[in-house]
Amino acid sequence: DTAVSQTPKYLVTQMGNDKSIKCEQNLGHDTMYWYKQDSKKFLKIMFSYNNKELIINETVPNRFSPKSPDKAHLNLHINSLELGDSAVYFCASSPRGVGGYGYTFGSGTRLTVV
Amino acid sequence: AQRVTQPEKLLSVFKGAPVELKCNYSYSGSPELFWYVQYSRQRLQLLLRHISRESIKGFTADLNKGETSFHLKKPFAQEEDSAMYYCAVGETSGSRLTFGEGTQLTVNP
Numbered sequence: 001d002t003a004v005s006q007t008p009k010y011l012v013t014q015m016g017n018d019k020s021i022k023c024e025q026n027l028g029h030d031t032m033y034w035y036k037q038d039s040k041k042f043l044k045i046m047f048s049y050n051n052k053e054l055i056i057n058e059t060v061p062n063r064f065s066p067k068s069p070d071k072a073h074l075n076l077h078i079n080s081l082e083l084g085d086s087a088v089y090f091c092a093s094s095p096r097g098v099g100g101y102g103y104t105f106g107s108g109t110r111l112t113v114v
Numbered sequence: 115a116q117r118v119t120q121p122e123k124l125l126s127v128f129k130g131a132p133v134e135l136k137c138n139y140s141y142s143g144s145p146e147l148f149w150y151v152q153y154s155r156q157r158l159q160l161l162l163r164h165i166s167r168e169s170i171k172g173f174t175a176d177l178n179k180g181e182t183s184f185h186l187k188k189p190f191a192q193e194e195d196s197a198m199y200y201c202a203v204g205e206t207s208g209s210r211l212t213f214g215e216g217t218q219l220t221v222n223p
Contacts, residue, residue: 031209041198043158043213056210090158094209102148102202103211105158 003027006091006106013081014114021076021109023091030096031055032074033103034066037088049074050096081113116141118203118214126220127191135186135217137175137201145203147177147184148211152198161199162186171195191221 004025013019025032033056034046048056049068063079078085088110092103117140127133139145147164161170164177164184175186184201198218204211 033209041216041218043200043216045210045212048209050209092158094211096209102146102150102160102163102204103158104160105150107157 002107003104004091004093004106006089006109008109009107010110010112012112012114015081015083017081018077018079019081019111020078021089021091021111023074023076023106025072025091025093025104027093027104029093029104030071031094032068032071033092033094034074034076035090035092037090037108039087043090047074047076078111081111083113086111086113116145116203116205116210116212118201118212120199120201120214120217122217123215124218124220126222128222129193130190133188133191133195133219133221135199135201135219137184137186137214139182139184139201139203141182141203141205143205145205147175148202148204149173149175149184149186150200150202150213152200152216154197158200191219193221193223195219196221 031050033048047066051071052068065077068074088108090108091106094103119138149161150158151161152158173188200216201214202211
């Protein structure tokens with residue numbers, strides 16, 4: 001069983017489109033995250049939810065909107081996609097607080113905007 | 115604010131040679147330190163955490179609070195160790211992990 005699963009794995013779309021990425025974890029963790037890995041492999045946090053409540057909201061364009069219907073799911077919706085949004089987006093989860101456990105990551109969604 | 119510095123973007127060694135990936139951090143509280151590994155086009159996987167003081171795949175890392183470092187070491191590198199390695203710092207009671215920019219390790223035959 002995959003602990004943190006993301007869909008789709010690959011996403012190619014045109015500029016201006018709206019797309020969503022889904023994430024689910026079956027670890028019983030309280031906290032979920034979205035990270036963006038750019039072309040230089042730099043990882044930057046975008047959002048974090050703890051038990052459906054937004055707790056981290058970094059400086060991200062408001063075209064990006066996270067949604068957490070329950071603590072096992074955290075989806076990312078992106079409006080009006082731009083070329084610069086091309087990246088790998090990773091979902092992750094952790095128990096309440098990092099507390100020595102760190103994160104468990106999903107396998108990533110490679111988004112290409114053309 | 116939390117900050118992690120990995121000074122080497124690229125590191126290349128020969129098989130069987132020792133390898134050390136450097137990590138320095140700045141953090142005002144009580145930090146939790148981690149190393150993550152990402153093999154080509156795969157997910158990030160937890161490699162080591164400082165509180166467990168364990169050795170995984172022959173890698174070890176010691177937290178040096180005086181030097182604020184958490185360098186990753188392996189005495190004899192293997193070709194399958196070629197990957198991107200990320201150092202990360204977090205706080206025990208918090209949920210944010212801050213990652214360094216990563217070091218791409220290449221182990222040549």
